[in-house]
Amino acid sequence: xxxxxxxxxxxxxxxxxxxxxxxxxxxxxxxxxxxxxxxxxxxxxxxxxxxxxxxxxxxxxxxxxxxxxxxxxxxxxxxxxxxxxxxxxxxxxxxxxxxxxxxxxxxxxxxxxxxxxxxxxxxxxxxxxxxxxxxxxxxxxxxxxxxxxxxxxxxxxxxxxxxxxxxxxxxxxxxxxxxxxxxxxxxxxxxxxxxxxxxxxxxxxxxxxxxxxxxxxxxxxxxxxxxxxxxxxxxxxxxxxxxxxxxxxxxxxxxxxxxxxxxxxxxxxxxxxxxxxxxxxxxxxxxxxxxxxxxxxxxxxxxxxxxxxxxxx
Ligand code: PSU
Ligand code: MN
Numbered sequence: 498x499x500x501x502x503x504x505x506x507x508x509x510x511x512x513x514x515x516x517x518x519x520x521x522x523x524x525x526x527x528x529x530x531x532x533x534x535x536x537x538x539x540x541x542x543x544x545x546x547x548x549x550x551x552x553x554x555x556x557x558x559x560x561x562x563x564x565x566x567x568x569x570x571x572x573x574x575x576x577x578x579x580x581x582x583x584x585x586x587x588x589x590x591x592x593x594x595x596x597x598x599x600x601x602x603x604x605x606x607x608x609x610x611x612x613x614x615x616x617x618x619x620x621x622x623x624x625x626x627x628x629x630x631x632x633x634x635x636x637x638x639x640x641x642x643x644x645x646x647x648x649x650x651x652x653x654x655x656x657x658x659x660x661x662x663x664x665x666x667x668x669x670x671x672x673x674x675x676x677x678x679x680x681x682x683x684x685x686x687x688x689x690x691x692x693x694x695x696x697x698x699x700x701x702x703x704x705x706x707x708x709x710x711x712x713x714x715x716x717x718x719x720x721x722x723x724x725x726x727x728x729x730x731x732x733x734x735x736x737x738x739x740x741x742x743x744x745x746x747x748x749x750x751x752x753x754x755x756x757x758x759x760x761x762x763x764x765x766x767x768x769x770x771x772x773x774x775x776x777x778x779x780x781x782x783x784x785x786x787x788x789x790x791x792x793x794x795x796x797x798x799x800x801x802x803x804x805x806x807x808x809x810x
């Protein structure tokens with residue numbers, strides 16, 4: 498346990514590569530680690546963690562996968578650290594509220610969208626890619642389960658590229674919350690909010706952009722206006738030809754929700770439970786759709802980072 502007051506750089510550690518890129522104003526993309534540790538099955542998860550970093554590099558940006566290891570928030574992981582995230586048994590899932598305890602007690606864990614957004618912004622990274630955000634769960638009136646992702650995005654100046662929110666959630670309710678909390682949303686070449694595994698959720702969104710440069714312009718607009726430090730969600734759908742079959746999705750999701758209810762799965766365990774059920778129940782098809790969505794998001798995030806960066810790749 499840490500007993501004395503620690504300077505900030507002892508708990509927040511950018512890798513040498515990330516620190517250099519940030520110092521030079523070169524493009525950097527933050528990546529979260531919970532999707533690796535809790536969202537994807539082994540051994541595929543490690544391959545994906547490595548692949549996502551490669552996609553960022555191919556686009557001329559520096560990847561910064563974020564996780565807490567032995568009480569230090571790492572901004573950018575080396576190969577051995579990525580492997581720990583993908584394989585360490587019992588690794589924690591850390592939301593924003595878990596960070597102080599993890600840092601103080603020397604714990605390790607993967608960071609969710611809420612924790613990753615905070616740490617990325619804290620480190621000076623503006624762009625972040627993930628699969629699908631957390632949000633308001635179905636049955637909210639009974640459980641009051643709303644992901645901390647939404648609250649953090651309402652008070653963090655970050656741009657998160659995602660395929661909407663996970664379709665296991667109550668999507669209309671989540672969009673209402675995002676509206677209330679002042680989180681901006683732009684559809685990337687779409688007028689409809691994406692449906693994570695599905696190309697569309699069927700819900701309309703108000704702003705559509707066609708290029709990464711337009712996303713960077715909106716970010717400049719946020720800064721020019723000032724005001725509350727809210728996020729920008731760039732909603733990028735999985736391509737239609739790579740989406741999960743909607744009928745299969747609906748059928749297996751209904752089964753998954755019933756199973757979660759029966760087995761009384763709640764709290765942090767519910768999202769990994771539902772995602773895992775979908776992978777098994779669709780014979781792996783949901784995994785392929787999830788990966789297609791994440792790959793696309795990472796690519797777009799790297800392009801936005803390049804457009805945002807004062808120093809072009
Ligand atoms: N995107 C994915 N798979 C995931 C997640 C996102 O494609 O597993 C993770 C993110 O870390 C997100 C978390 O923050 O799921 C939401 O968890 P909860 O519903 O417990 O807040
Ligand atoms: Mn929750």
